[in-house]
Amino acid sequence: QDAIDRKEKRSETFKAAVHGLETDTPALKTEELGRRAPQWVRDNLVTMCMRCKEPFNAITRRRHHCRACGYVVCARCSDYRAELQYDGKRLNRVCQECYIFLTGHTVLEDREGRHKGILEKGAAEVSSRSLLCSSLQLLDKNGKGGTRGWFVIPQDDPLVLYIYAAPQDVRAHTSIPLLGYQVRDVPQSESRHVFQLVQSRQVFTFVADTEELKQRWMRAMARSAAGITHPGEEEEDADP
DSSP states (O other): OHHHHHHHHHSHHHHHHHTSOSSOOOOOOGGGTTTSOOOOOOGGGOSBOTTTOOBOOSSSSOOEEOTTTOOEEOTGGGOEEEEEGGGTTEEEEEOHHHHHHHHOOOOOSOSSOSOOOTTOOOHHHHHHTEEEEEEEEEEOTTSSOEEEEEEEEETTSTTEEEEESSTTOSSOSEEEEOTTOEEEEOOOBTTBEEEEEEETTEEEEEEESSHHHHHHHHHHHHHHHTTOOSTTHHHHHHOO
C-alpha cells in the first residue's frame, strides 16, 4: 500500500489536484471520462464520501479517489475497476457511476437505497448559485468554542441557511430556517467579528473572518429573515 501511495503522489493527476482551486475544481465532461486524467478534488475539501455521503474516518471509511472523475469516495463506493484510456487502458479504481458509464455494466445493488433529503445538496453546486457563501464559525452556547464550516444561502432556497463541514461536501449537516429571526450586531471584542441570529430563546452566534464579511452576512440574513427573496425587493418596498 505504501508503494501504491508513493506512485500516486508522483503521478500527474495528483500534481494537478494539488494545484487545483479550492472551491472550483473543474469537472470532466461525460465524454472525457477515461480519456483524460481528472483533476482530483482535494482531500481536505470534503468530510464525507461524494457518492454515498457517509462521513469519512481514519479506520473504517478512508478516502480514495475515483481515477475517472476525480471524486473523493469511500472504499465501498470505489470498489470497481475499469480500463482508462489515458492510462494505457489499464484497470483503475473507479466509482460506481463511472464504472457503469465506462463499461456499460449494471450494478444490481442500490447502495444508497434512499431518497435524497433536503440537506443533500452539494456545497459546490449550491455555492455557485448562492446569495452569499463563505467560511464562518458557529459558536457553542457558551460562546467559547464552536464549529467552523462552509455556510450558504442558496438563490433557489433564500430563506434557509445551509451549513456544510467543508466547501466540497455533497451533503449539508444542518440547516437553519431564517424567516422570523432578528439579526443582532455584537460589538467587536478580541479582534473577533461576531453577530447573532435571535428568535425567542434561540440564539445562534457566528464569527466572521473580517468586519466586511460580517456586515455582508448580516445584510443577507436580515433580508432572508424578513422574507425578502430577491435583493431588488427592498428598493421596491421603499417606493411610495
